Amino acid sequence: MLTKGAISGAxxxxxxxxxxxxxxxxxxxxxSASTGHTGTIAGSSVTWTMTSNGVLNNSQAFDGATAPSxxxxxxxxxxxxxxxxxxEITTTATKQEWINVSFSAPVLVNAFxxxxxxxxxxxxxxxxxxxxxxxxAPYSIxxxxxxTGNPANRASGFAGLTFKPIYATSIRFTILSSNDAYxxxxxxxxxxxxxxxxxxxxxxxxxxxxxGLAALxxxxxxx
Numbered sequence: 001m002l003t004k005g006a007i008s009g010a011x012x013x014x015x016x017x018x019x020x021x022x023x024x025x026x027x028x029x030x031x032s033a034s035t036g037h038t039g040t041i042a043g044s045s046v047t048w049t050m051t052s053n054g055v056l057n058n059s060q061a062f063d064g065a066t067a068p069s070x071x072x073x074x075x076x077x078x079x080x081x082x083x084x085x086x087x088e089i090t091t092t093a094t095k096q097e098w099i100n101v102s103f104s105a106p107v108l109v110n111a112f113x114x115x116x117x118x119x120x121x122x123x124x125x126x127x128x129x130x131x132x133x134x135x136x137a138p139y140s141i142x143x144x145x146x147x148t149g150n151p152a153n154r155a156s157g158f159a160g161l162t163f164k165p166i167y168a169t170s171i172r173f174t175i176l177s178s179n180d181a182y183x184x185x186x187x188x189x190x191x192x193x194x195x196x197x198x199x200x201x202x203x204x205x206x207x208x209x210x211x212g213l214a215a216l217x218x219x220x221x222x223x
Contacts, residue, residue: 027072028101028192030058030080031115041194047104052082054097058188060087062115064156070113072191075156079115079188088116088186089129091175099173099189108165109133111193112173116157118147120181128176129159129187133168140176141187147180157187165195 026041028048035058037050050056058080067075081088082097089097112131119126123146130138145155171192179185 025196026194027111027113028194029073029190030188030192031062031077031190032074033058033076041107042197045105046107048101048107049104050080050099050101052097052099054082055084056099057081057083057085057087062156064115064158066156068156068158070158070160070191072193073113075190079113079190081186081188086186088184088188089173089175090184090186091177092184093177096174100170101173101192102170103168106167106169108195108197109168109171109192110165110195111160111162111191112139112141113160113189113191113193114141114158115188115190117141117143117159117187118145118155118157118180118182119143120179121146122181125179125181127157127180127185127187128178129189130174130176131161132172132174133166134170135172138174139163143180147182158190159187162193 028039028041029035037056038047040047058077060078062075062078064075078087080099082090082099089099091097112129114129117127117129126143128143129141131141132138139161141159141161143157144159145157147155147157173189175185175187177185
């Protein structure tokens, strides 16, 4: 027969496991100088891999006037782009660069982060990044900073989008052709936000254990 201590221990263990799953939320930080083209998440149980239709590049140091305060992003670099000498994903009249991030198992995605997305000085045109999850309709991440015209002194062009978590095995990032009236339509991939994957079985077992503990207490009182 299960004792109160045994049930309490089981409940505690399940609660700890459940809490661990909740604490597994993370950000894949593409602004870190040490982030390469592949990595692991979820306690190293899931592998992510980055590919593109060109050379992947995150070698340029962060050049914004002030680094945004975003948990999980280091802003050591400007993020990932496509091109041997370019740290941005670019769209022109003749080409559309893309970056694809794939996962070895489904993960819950809940945010995208970009740098170098700008609005023109006259506020009439702006740059827009897009992210398509599993080949579906793209999410749009819109410029939030007005460009100053001098890349050395301008703002970071940081823009983020958070949304209800959705399971993803593949995400493709591109840039729309709308521009900030300065150079090309482009932007750099800064990060992907990941929500914790729920563990329904652990939650159900934990509730069952709590119910068993309550029943044990009722029987003790009745006796």
